[in-house]
Every structure is written in structure tokens, then in C-alpha cells.
Amino acid sequence: MWARLFAALVVALMGGAPGAAQAAWLRGETDKFVVYTDGGERDLREFIEQLGAFDHALRVMHPSTKDNSKAAKFEVYLLRGGNQLRRFKPEAPDNMLGYYSASPGGVYAVAIRREGPLMKPEQVLFHEYTHRFMLENFPGTAYPAWLIEAYAEYYGATNVGDAFADVGGGSAARASSLSLRTWIPMETLLGKRVSDLTSNNDREMFYAQGWLLLHYMMSDATRRQQLDRAIRRIGAGEEPVQAFLSEVQTDGPTLSRTLKRYLQGKTNVLRVPKPADLLKDLK
Helix, strand or coil: CHHHHHHHHHHHHHHCCCCHHHCCCEEEECCCEEEEECCCHHHHHHHHHHHHHHHHHHHHHCHHHCCCCCCCCEEEEEECCHHHHHHHCCCCCCCCCEEEEEECCEEEEEEECCCCCCCCHHHHHHHHHHHHHHHHHCCCCCCCHHHHHHHHHHHHCCEECCCEEEECCCCHHHHHHHHHCCCCCHHHHHHCCHHHCCCHHHHHHHHHHHHHHHHHHHCCHHHHHHHHHHHHHHHCCCCHHHHHHHHHCCCHHHHHHHHHHHHCCCCCCEEEECCCCCCCCCC
């Protein structure tokens, strides 16, 4: 029901926009995705193929989800720019490239399809889809706020090429922020929500430092175990900052220095082959 209403709203709003006579909205559907765009058939097919490859890579990285077919289809609306996006989310800041909405009325993602200087449009979709993937496959845990966004940032940076999806690589947008912006205290990252932060710099660094912290923790078997234990402690009701820092056996300033050194190192990626039949069910 919500999908039909949202699609009707897209068409109605775009019908009154300049140049709307040339904009034909297309719909593509597979066994997992429904995508709407006025960017043409080539864009539609490319985005659906990339989403399919990304979903496959996520399930390779999370074997317990491989045969999970209970989820409803993921609905995506690809827009031309920020002006279109703000018709649906008036409070959206100028630099917002997309968002994810989950409510009893429906689940969908909206993304701007143009490529930015540091972030590709498909990476915005990958970020939003990762939120949905985490919610559906690993519910019921009191995850700290930084981890929810860092998880989406980590997997959202996946690069889908002609034959492979590379998982765990760098995020150019976040690496740029980490190099040029002022860092927030690690205690702020570990203990706050992004909605608690008032400055653009602090909100950006919440995402950037969260991505780097998760990348650091995921890159080593011992640190992955520390992260898992910290999440369990936080889920059991312990104070998030103390639980994490004590599990990793460090303090905030030392962790910041460690992450800055880690940022200068070499990044290893996991290369997942793309399935050959991603578009076989496209309608």
C-alpha cells in the first residue's frame, strides 16, 4: 500500500516540475528489489544489478543469512537531485544524498542518482540497504548508536565492479573527513547518538570515526572478539563507553592515536565474485 502511495506521489510531484514531460518513470523488479527511476532503462538495470551483487556479498559475509528469503522486497526511489529529495523530506540538509525509512506503513530507501566528488550513488544505497539487512537479520540486540551507523558505513563502501564486489575497502568521503576535519572525542562517539550532536563537523566525524573504528576492529581476529564481547556487555545494560574501552583495554585519547596510525596503513579487502544471473528475474 505504502509503495503505491509513494510512487504516486513521486509521479505527481515530478509531473509539475520543469522538464517533467521528458521524464518517464520506470519500474524494475526482481525477487529482492523494486526500483523506480526517471533516469532511463540503463540506469535502472545498472542499479538493480549492483544491488543484487551487494546483497550477495553481504550474505557471503554473513553465512547465516544466505538462505533467508522471508524479507519483503527492498523498494528504492532514485531521484535526480536534492530538490526532489526535499519534496519528500523537507528537513533534509543540502548535503544529504539519501535516506532509509522503516515504519509500520512500509520500508523504502531514497537516493540521489548523480555521482558526488567523493561518494558514488550506489554507495548511498548500499549504506541504506545495510541498515535494512541488519534490522531484519540481527534484531533484538541493543547495539550502540555508533555501531549501527558504522556497520552501514563499512559495508556501504563496498565497490561493485564488472566481476567482483570488494568488501572492506576504504571510503574516500570518510577518509577525507578524517584527514581534514577536527576529530570528536572517542567518548562522544561511543556514548552519543548522531542526533545529540549540534555541529556539522561533529555529525560528519561521528560517521567517519565510527567507520574507521569498526574497520579497525574488524581487521583483526582478536579485536573482532573484543568487539563482540563489548556489544554483549552493552546489550546486557553496561554503560557503553566504559564497556567498550575496558574490553579493548585502552582509553579515549589512546584509541584516537591508534586509529590515526591505522588510517595510514594498507587496507585489505575481501573480493566476492558476482553471480552471473543477477538480472534473470528482472521484470
